[in-house]
Amino acid sequence: MKKRQFLKSAAALASLTIMPSAVWAMEKKKVLRTAHIGLGGMGRADLEALASHPAVExxxxxxxxxxxxDMVKAAYPNAKIYKDYRDLLKEMGKDIDAVVVSTPDHSHAPASMMAMEMxxxxYCQKPLTHHVSEARAMSKLAAKKKLVTQMGIQVHSFYDYKLATLLIQSGIIGKVSTVRAWSPKNWGNDNPAPTGSDPVPNSLDWNLWLGTSPERPYKEGEYHPGNWRKIMDYGCxxxxxxxxxxxxxxYNALALDVPKTITNDxxxxxxxxxxxxxxxxxxxxxxPFTADSLKWVWYDGVNAPQSHPDLKLPNGEELPDQGAMFIGEKGRxxxxxxxxxxxxxxxxxxxxLDLTELKASGAIGDVFRNYDVEGKRHYHQFVDACLGKDECSAPFxxxxxxxxxxLLGVIAGRFPNKTLHWDNATARFREEEANAFLDAPYRDF
Known part of the structure; x- marks a missing residue:
């Protein structure tokens, strides 16, 4: 099923009289009525953080x-319960102001696009989409509808990261030529696809979990609830x-756009x-913040990162478990x-670090690092933006x-050690074989 057909069907399914977003914003609502799609680990965290805002219902x-x-409904006794987001949007469209999508990656775009059409x-968890074509479509639709949008990258609103952005843009290490970033996490799976099937738990609607992705038999412990990130059909x-x-x-500090080339070893x-x-x-x-071109190297897996002089720390210290190193003209x-x-x-x-000028300019205040408070900032910013009191820092x-x-780096993993050339204007690879992975048909479900 083509995405365009899916969206057309979704729009027909949710054939409601929807107040245009511009008119909605003029209403200056004091309460934001939210619907939450996906209530697993991250979905539960999203729900609790957003609901902690006093204006959220x-x-x-x-x-x-x-x-x-079952794990969350007692805390929200007035909320209606659904299994299928399409039923939710069809039945409650007039009673919802904002939708929070916290599903596995493959359902981000289908659920979000249906809600955005309405x-x-x-508020959608990261990564924004499962396919490149979906990312561009979601950005285009958000702009067309003039919607308030936010991707769930909570650390974007943390003090440490905003400080790093200001430092880089102040020229503290000069123009940056290279970034090296790493995580030793392993959301990969080198095993072959499992065979056979297992009984689907009574609590789970497997067809709805698969959603628009290809049909696949249920296997206990292989996909739901925790391992879908490892599998190409569902995660990234x-x-x-x-x-x-x-x-x-x-990416934000250096004001980057999309890359010219990508190679995955x-x-x-x-x-x-x-x-x-x-x-x-x-x-x-x-x-303006980089050399004529910027090299970016990402390492992941249990042995990440590989040893490199750019990553050597003073006093023989070990690197933090995860992080990024900026390499510039005047230092790192x-x-x-x-x-x-x-x-x-x-x-x-x-x-x-000399923060005198940053503090004097008002760009940054005193050091503020409290996870209980900072962890909610990104969510509350979205709520306030919906109420016309703020702007989102990670819009679509x-x-x-x-x-x-x-996602271009993810696709490059299908062509090991081959350099892929990306054309931003056409949203196509020079290597035609790679273009097959920019999109995928939607399954009827």
């Missing part, structure tokens, strides 16, 4: 597994999980799971992930480009 909860719904403000691997968080600050593809270890090298066009800036301040390295030694116009960059 949770009116609907949806998950394909009743176990997930004029709903959207470690790069699509931790990569979005760790890429975000350098990994094992040969199996057609089922993502490689367990990846080294992805991107080349980006230059920006280390940004651990997460809840650690950036560290300036010049001539092989740590230098104390930004999130779609970041996600596209991530």
């Amino acid at each position: 949770v009116v609907a909860l949806c998950d394909v597994d009743s176990k997930a719904t 004029g709903k403000q959207i 691997g470690t790069l699509g999980d931790m990569g979005v968080h760790i890429f975000d600050t350098p 990994c094992r040969q593809p199996t057609g089922y799971g993502f490689p367990e270890e990846n080294k992805v090298t991107y080349e980006f066009p230059g920006t 800036l280390l940004l651990p992930h997460f809840m650690q301040l950036p560290k300036l390295i010049v001539d092989g030694k740590y230098e104390e 116009s930004y999130a779609s480009r970041l996600t596209e960059t991530i």
Whole structure:
């Protein structure tokens, strides 16, 4: 099924009289009525963080597994319960202001696009989409409908990351030529696809969990609830999980767009799971904060990162478990992930950060690092933006480009050690065989 057909059907299914977003914003609502699609681990965290805003009223909860719904419904006794997001949107469209999508990656775009067609403000977990074509479509639709949107990259609103952005843009290490980023997490699977099937748990609607993705028999412990990130049909691997968080600050600080070339050093593809270890090298066009071009190297898997002089720390210290290193003309800036301040390295030694000018300009205040507070900032920013009191810092116009960059690296994993050339204007690879993975047909379900 073509995505255009899916959206047309979804719009017909939800044939309601929807107030245009511009008119909605003029209403100056004091309460934001939210519907939450996906209530697993991250979905539950999203729900609790958004509901902690005093202006939020949770009116609907949806998950394909009743176990997930059962864990949260008591806290929201007035919320209606659903298994199918299409039923939720059809029946409650007039009673919802914003929709929160916290499903596995493959359902981000189908659920979000249906809600956006209805004029709903959207908070969607990262990565924004499962396919490059979906990322561009979501950004285009959000702009057309003039919607408030936010991608769930909570650390985008944390002090440490905003400080690193300001430091890089102040020229603390000069123009940046290289970024090296890493995570030792392993959201890969080097095993062949499983055979046979297992009974589907009574709590789970397997057809709805699969959604628009290809039909596949249920296997206990293989996909739901925890391992779908490892599988090509549903997730985006470690790069699509931790990569979005760790890429975000350098990507934002250096004002990057999408890359020109991408190469992934990994094992040969199996057609089922993502490689367990990846080294992805991107080349980006230059920006005012970089050299004429920027090299970006991403490492993931249990042995990440590989040893390199760019990553050597003073005093023989070990690298943080996850993070990014900016390499510039005048030194290096280390940004651990997460809840650690950036560290300036010049001539092989740590230098104390001088924040005098940043504080004097009002760009940044005193050091503020409290996870209980900062963890909610990104969510509350979305709520306030929906109420006309703020603006989102990770709208789909930004999130779609970041996600596209991530997904191009994921696609490169299907062509080990082959450099792929990306044309931003046409949204196509020079290598025709790679274009087959920019999109996928939607299954009728």
